[in-house]
Amino acid sequence: MRIVHLKEAFFVSLTLALAASGLAVDMRSRRPASAGVEAATSTGPGARFLERSVFCPGARGRRVSRTLSVHTSHSQEVRVAARPWNESPAPVDGKMLWLPGADRQAVNVVGSGARVTAASVVGWPQSSRAGGRDAAAPGGAGASGCSPVASDRWYFPLGASSAGWDERIMILNPFPDEAVARVTFAAERGPKAGDTHEVAVPARKSVQVEINRMTLPVLSLAATVTVRRGRVVAWKTVFLSHGPKRSPHRLANLKGRLRADEPATGGALFSLGATDTSAQWYFPDAGAGPGRSTTLALMNPAGEPATATVSLLGRRAIAQPPGLVDVTVPAGGSTFIPLKAPEARRGRVRSFSAVVASTGGVELVAERSMSYSTDELRGVASEIGATVPSRRWSLAPAATRPDADDVIVLNPGPQDAVVDLEVFRPSRRGLTPSRLQGLVVEAGSRRTIAVARGGRAPSVVVVRSSAPVVAERRAYSPGYRDVASVMGEPLPLGTD
Amino acid sequence: MALRPPGLRPRNPAGPAGPSAASSSLSLPSSSLAPRLPAVLAVVVTHDGRRWLGECLRSIDRQIYPVMDVVVVDDCSPAGPGEAPLQSVAGAALGRRRHTVLRTPSTFGFGGAVNWALDRLRPDAELLLFIHDDVALDPDSVELMVRRMCLDPGTAIVGPKVVSWDEPALLEEVGWSTDRFGHGYHGLEEGERDSGQRDRAREVFHVTSTCMLVRRTVFYRLNGWDTKMRAFCEDLDLCWRARLAGHSVEVAPAARVRHVAALTHRFRRVPWGPTRYLLRRNRFRAVAKNSSAVRLLWLVPQLLLLALVEMAGYLVVRQPRAALQVLGALGWNLAALPSILPARRRAQRARKISDGSLRRFTVPASIRMRSFVARRSDRFEGAWGHRMRAVLTGARTPVRIGSRVLPAVALIGLLMALGLRDSLLAPPVSVGELLPFPEGATTMFQAFAQRGSGLGPTGVAPPALLILGVFPVLALGAAALAQKLLVVCLGLTAAVGAYRLTAAWAAEGRAGRFGAYAAALAYTIGPVGYAGLRAGRLGALVFGAAAPYVVGALVRLCGVPLPPRGAPSRSAPVPREMAGIALGCGVSAAFVPASLVLYAVVWSIAVLSGVLLGEGRAAGSRSRPVEVAAAVGGIAAGWGLLLPWSAAWLSPGEPLFRLLEGPASLTYRAAFSGQGAASVLLADLPAGASLMGPTLVIGGVAAVAVTRGPQRKLALFLWACLGAIGLTVALWASGWAPPLVASPVEGGVLAALAWAVLTGLAVGGALEGLSQTGRRAIAAAALLTLLAAFAAASVAPPLVRGAYSPGTVQPKAVGPVDDIAALLGSQVKREGAGKILWVGGQAELGPSLLHPPGYLRLTGAQGPVLSDVFPSGGAGRRVARLVASVEAGGTDRAGRDLAPWDVRFIVVAGSGDAGGDRVGAWLSQRDLAVVRAEPEYLLLANAGVPPGPRP
Incomplete structure (x- = not known):
């Protein structure tokens, strides 16, 4: 009996020990209640890159040439298909694929295995006057990046609907459902009420909208493409008439007077729209002076006025001319700002970069156009600015056989940047010429780097920098007598 | 023995007209037939x-x-x-x-x-x-x-x-x-x-x-x-x-x-x-x-x-x-x-x-069948009644119908009907793991048999599909009825099990019987039933239904001292007990794999109880090591019954892997935050209605105080089980060990059973005490009054409110399923069924192993049904990787890549912090067309799937 009681007592002790142990464990460790909740939003295991497209614009017009350049910065084999031309993926040998003479419809460049960047280089022959709508195209060359995203809105700050200015917006719907896009305009005084046009864009098709047919002639007109349904990609093409100085192309003179140093030149502007506003916009390439002019177009899609300050960064000179400080952009409106060469200790700085910064807390969209009429360069070019500096940039070719092919690097940061350029030509591995290595771009300064001269084969240039910079490329096509520019595409670090 | 042709010699010499020669002298009544009479x-x-x-x-x-x-x-x-x-x-x-x-x-x-x-x-x-x-x-x-x-x-x-x-x-x-x-x-x-x-x-x-x-x-x-x-x-x-x-x-x-x-x-x-x-x-x-x-x-x-x-x-x-x-x-x-x-x-x-x-x-067979059924029904009722009696008492000897458990079952059934009234007469609920059955009597069996996706094996089919598939068959294909049948059967099974377990342990006579009633009530409408039903914890409900039978068999085999009875079930053969354990463990583990671990914990406590609290073995009785080994063998056999599925528990994507290593393991661990040994020892795991915990604690403490002899030893055994389970839960909650069950509801099933039986023992002991005189009777009366008051206060309000109905924890939050099902209904009719991929928005009512915190789910065109609860193994992982690629921007042709699974529609949750990025990633897919965009969700149609045959 005593043993029985002892056993029972031992069992009770064991029970109490178990309970006490549990309570002790409770007391010693307390886990935060929120731990692990994030797992519920996890995207799951093993995300990997399969394939993604970039959307490249088509090119309309008789005898228009359109070439695509495709590049990847990944070292493993990547295959690219350009649909609907070519459904079968081809390896991106030498990390650059050059697709000349391709069809002129919009194309999905699909990269399998890694992301690719692509750009479209288009040339419109000047003498194409065979009738029809496109016969009015005066000719020129342009380059534009292909878009990796479709969006529900696109901004085009720079535009007009005046004579001599033939602006067209191409809207591509790469999705299987129909999109309905709405084009609205904004002038200097604000949005143009009542001037709204809806365009149905069929599935996997593109439409071209001619701005001159949509609204009354206005010298400065920003356009916005929004979608009521679906998602689209939008590019803008502008044909400027070549001709006498009385050409309506008076980007630099909103008051109607022609300046003596204004180049009266035509050409084609070709650019991809902006999908979002930003507080900062960087334009590495700008200039003013004999034979060149630069105009900034600022657009404020917000419902309240915006103010912006434009800084001009030259080589060893930074200027904020009073006229460029706290420039007001009305709500829903746009404004054009001609840039003058800033004064520096050693005289006027003809080549500079422009940085647009919103100062009122309201974000803007900025586009820059340049007009050239020098011995080396002729024509017009425009680009939406870059919003964020980066340490790596991919720069697509801006021309097929450029006479002058330059990369302009802007270093807006506080420390000097050392840049190296790697050049990728079709079917060849990347080249790192010594002259393009170790180039210093001083803080707050810019540098123009000549990549090629004399009609070399097109190439993709990858810029690597020790500090965040902004890079742009400019090239002159003698065949089209037009200059074209294309903003670089930032690359994530460590992709090789 | 074939018949040979007869001989031709007539045997009746008197001829056909006259009487036989061997006839007696008695005259025969005359016949009215014609003169020539055939012989x-x-x-x-x-x-x-x-x-x-x-x-x-x-x-x-x-x-x-x-x-x-x-x-x-x-x-x-x-x-x-x-x-x-x-x-x-x-x-x-x-x-x-x-x-x-x-x-x-x-x-x-x-x-x-x-x-x-x-x-x-x-x-x-x-x-x-x-x-x-x-x-x-x-x-x-x-x-x-x-x-x-x-x-x-x-x-x-x-x-x-x-x-x-x-x-x-x-x-x-x-x-x-x-x-x-x-x-x-x-x-x-x-x-x-x-x-x-x-x-x-x-x-x-x-x-x-x-x-x-x-x-x-x-x-x-x-x-x-x-x-x-x-x-x-x-x-x-x-x-x-x-x-x-x-x-x-x-x-x-x-x-x-x-x-x-x-x-x-x-x-x-x-x-x-x-x-x-x-x-x-x-x-x-x-x-x-x-x-x-x-x-x-x-x-x-x-x-x-x-x-x-x-x-x-x-x-x-x-x-x-x-x-x-x-x-x-x-x-x-x-x-x-x-x-x-x-x-x-x-x-x-x-x-x-x-x-x-x-x-x-x-x-026609139908007419005959009706007659057959009518004739056989009484025999069937007799057979069933006989079987029920045998089930209830565990006895081979027949017991009169009007058995003692029937009043408890009837009362519990009535209370379940009261508490579940909102859902019993409503369309099938879709809460947690408690999803509607798919239409068709054998669809669950088909889901078990056809687990392929066209892309190779998708992993072993969970046996739970077979178990659940019985209900649509019983309901003759009526999916709504099948779900209600499932819930009711689980509840009644749990009630009968708890009654039977307690009746075997409680005092003999009316006191013990009422104690068993109390245990059945406390278990069925107690914390497990309450939390399990409201949150749609199917796994916990099945585990809870099987647990009393397994625990009873473990107790009998491991020598835990039981009150002396004359019933022959006390000495049921070891193989039969082992088979019972195996079957119960198999059913539990089909839904809650780690229930085997919890049963093993109870087994170890039972072995200790048998050693420390058990009395000496009678001569000729079974060898204890054999029984102990048989008990653990039964648990292992339960695992074996689920092969080959159980062998893959630790494979990626399978149940235990998800608990231990998968990306959702953090979510499972987080579910145990705030829990621990104290929750178990205060009867708050799982959390029942207010005052349920105190009611059970009072009963548990009283069980030790008012019982004597074997009942007290059983009460101590149950308290030891509570201690062991409390320590286990504390280890899970503290992070010292990864939780092996998906939620506290499942982890608290055996604890809830222990509390219920303790309460039953307390009630039985108190009722026995009423027959005493003096202070003991007064104390017993006070205890019973206290228990009754607490029980009524804890159970009555939720029952009256109908708060046992699934989904009363919070409104079902798996997305606007009804809207989408209605919208897609007409499209399904035109284009064929296909599947729907649900991405995000799985606002779970707590994480669940069967219904993981499931970022994505593949269901039929009618929305999530019960067969979708069980993850589809390899194919599911491939879909998950694809979805991860989509949301990481790794592809913009998700439609084509989802086409092998016949995914016709994708529903993307648009709410929450991650909702915007998620929606943007899906909107960028080039072969998905937007059907409807709402703040809560985005519905996309897959243009990458060729149109299927029209239904």
Whole structure:
């Protein structure tokens, strides 16, 4: 009996020990209640890159040439298909694929295995006057990046609907459902009420909208493409008439007077729209002076006025001319700002970069156009600015056989940047010429780097920098007598 | 024993007109028949029928029909003590008839005995009258049957009206119809009284050999009885063959016989096997012989299917022997094919009519089935009641119906109906793991069988699909009913289990019984039922239903001291207990794999209890190590029952992997935050309604105080279980060990069971104490009052509010399923079903193993159903990787990549912090078209899937 009681007592002790142990464990460790909740939003295991497209614009017009350049910065084999031309993926040998003479419809460049960047280089022959709508195209060359995203809105700050200015917006719907896009305009005084046009864009098709047919002639007109349904990609093409100085192309003179140093030149502007506003916009390439002019177009899609300050960064000179400080952009409106060469200790700085910064807390969209009429360069070019500096940039070719092919690097940061350029030509591995290595771009300064001269084969240039910079490329096509520019595409670090 | 052709020498020298030479001097009543009377030879077969044989023979002797000889064939009856020889019995009864007595050398059965006797006698009587030994004929029966026979030369067989031996007013048969499977149908009501309503003579399909008049020539042409049949259905076979040969079978209701039906009523044994076996065996044989070849082609599959259904039904009611008998009947026929085929050839060669000609004598299976069910229902109820009694008490000895558990089950059922009333009459709920069943009776089985996605194996199908698939079958495909049936069955199973467990442990008598009621109530509508139903924790509910049975078996095997009982269930065989543990563990682990671990914890405590608290083993009792090993072996066998699924638990994507290593493991761990040993020891795991915890704690503490002897030891054992489970939960909650169950509800099942049984023991002990005097009675009364008050306060409000209904924790938050299902309904009709991929928005009511915190889910077109709860293994992982790629920007052709899974639509949750990025990633897919964009969700149609066939 005593043993029985002892056993029972031992069992009770064991029970109490178990309970006490549990309570002790409770007391010693307390886990935060929120731990692990994030797992519920996890995207799951093993995300990997399969394939993604970039959307490249088509090119309309008789005898228009359109070439695509495709590049990847990944070292493993990547295959690219350009649909609907070519459904079968081809390896991106030498990390650059050059697709000349391709069809002129919009194309999905699909990269399998890694992301690719692509750009479209288009040339419109000047003498194409065979009738029809496109016969009015005066000719020129342009380059534009292909878009990796479709969006529900696109901004085009720079535009007009005046004579001599033939602006067209191409809207591509790469999705299987129909999109309905709405084009609205904004002038200097604000949005143009009542001037709204809806365009149905069929599935996997593109439409071209001619701005001159949509609204009354206005010298400065920003356009916005929004979608009521679906998602689209939008590019803008502008044909400027070549001709006498009385050409309506008076980007630099909103008051109607022609300046003596204004180049009266035509050409084609070709650019991809902006999908979002930003507080900062960087334009590495700008200039003013004999034979060149630069105009900034600022657009404020917000419902309240915006103010912006434009800084001009030259080589060893930074200027904020009073006229460029706290420039007001009305709500829903746009404004054009001609840039003058800033004064520096050693005289006027003809080549500079422009940085647009919103100062009122309201974000803007900025586009820059340049007009050239020098011995080396002729024509017009425009680009939406870059919003964020980066340490790596991919720069697509801006021309097929450029006479002058330059990369302009802007270093807006506080420390000097050392840049190296790697050049990728079709079917060849990347080249790192010594002259393009170790180039210093001083803080707050810019540098123009000549990549090629004399009609070399097109190439993709990858810029690597020790500090965040902004890079742009400019090239002159003698065949089209037009200059074209294309903003670089930032690359994530460590992709090789 | 085939019948040889008879000899031609007449045996009746007096000729047909006069009385037989051997007849007595008594004058026979005159017959009203024509001058030439056909001779009748009455063949009475007896086997162990002395009780009725005398009366039978006397009734034959009293027949007014003059020209009749009698043969009494003794089919090797066993000699009873003090029985007079058969010859003297026959001689005494058949004073006026020429008769002879024959004895077969062995038991041939009715038909075999007749064939043997006729083969020896070689009669030349025109008519043969076959009679059972438990039949008594009315004096004019033979004459009336002969008259009927003589009316039509085509008539070969005539039978009388058969009434009950003891109550001649009760009809037993007036001829038989049959269905295509050979089942007889007499068309009488149960207990139908004879008022002359069935007295019209008519043609029937067959008459029984109870009393049957057959033309001798036809009988010989048909080669007599089929002796292989031994007993049952030989008459069906003979009549069928006669019909096929172009003869008719008639019933002459004016002729009446009384019948004991000794074989049917089991007044005597059938020496060749069980009745059920013989009936089915012979029926199959008769159908096989007599049906045409064309008819047989489609009859045989139906027969096999019916046999399978019958076997399954017997297994359900736990009569495996009956199922084996059916199987044996099939097997016998297969083995007897060498004899069936020649017999069939003979029958078909003699065929003069088609099967279609017999249709007017057959009944549709539905009519026969109704009659069958009506007749069998009382027997079924009896069998079921018998089984229920055996289940409830665990006893082999029968217990009276009106068993003690029924009031508790009824009360719990009523309370469940009250608490679940909002959902019982509503459409199926879709909460947590408690999703609607897919439409169709066998869809769950199909989901188990067809787990492929066209891209190779998708992992082993969870056996839980098979278990759940029973409910739609029981509900005959009604999905809504199946879900409600599931919930109700789980609840009642848990209640019965808890009652049974506590009743075995509690004091004897009314006190213990009421304690068991209290335990059943506390368990079913306590924390597990409350939290499990409200959150749709299917796994916890199934685990909770099985737990009492497993724990009871573990306790019995591990030697935990039990109150002495005389019931034989205390010493149930070890294999049976082990099988019970295995089955219970298998069912639990199919839904909650780690329930095996928790059972193992209870097992270890039970072993310790057996060692420390158990009394000495009685001489001759089982060896404890064997029982202990058997207990853990049962748990292991439960794991084995789930193979090969259980072998893959730790593979990526499978249940335990998700708990231990998967990306959702953090979510599972987070579910245990705030829990621990204190939650278990305060009966707050799982959390029940307010005051439930204190009620159970009061009961648990009181159980130790008010019980004595073995009940107290059991209470200590249960407290030790609570301590061990508390320590386990503390380790999980603290992060020292990863949780092996998905949620606190599952982790608290065994704790809830322990609390419930403790409460039951406390109630039982208190009730016993009421019978005492003095302070003990007062304390007992106070305890009972306190428990009742707390219980009422804790349970009544949620019951009255209907707060037990699933989804009352929070509104179902799996997305606007109804809207999307309605929107897609018309599209599904146009384009085919396909699947829907649900991404994000799985606002779970806590994480669940069956329904993981599932960022994505693939369902049918009608939305999430129960078969979607179980992740699809490899294919699911591939889909998850693809979705991850989409949302990381790694592809913009998700539609094409989802096409192999026939994903037609994608629903992307748009709410939450991550919603915007998620929606943007899906909107960038080039082959997905936007169907609808709402703030809460984005519905995309997959243009990458070619349109399917229209439904």
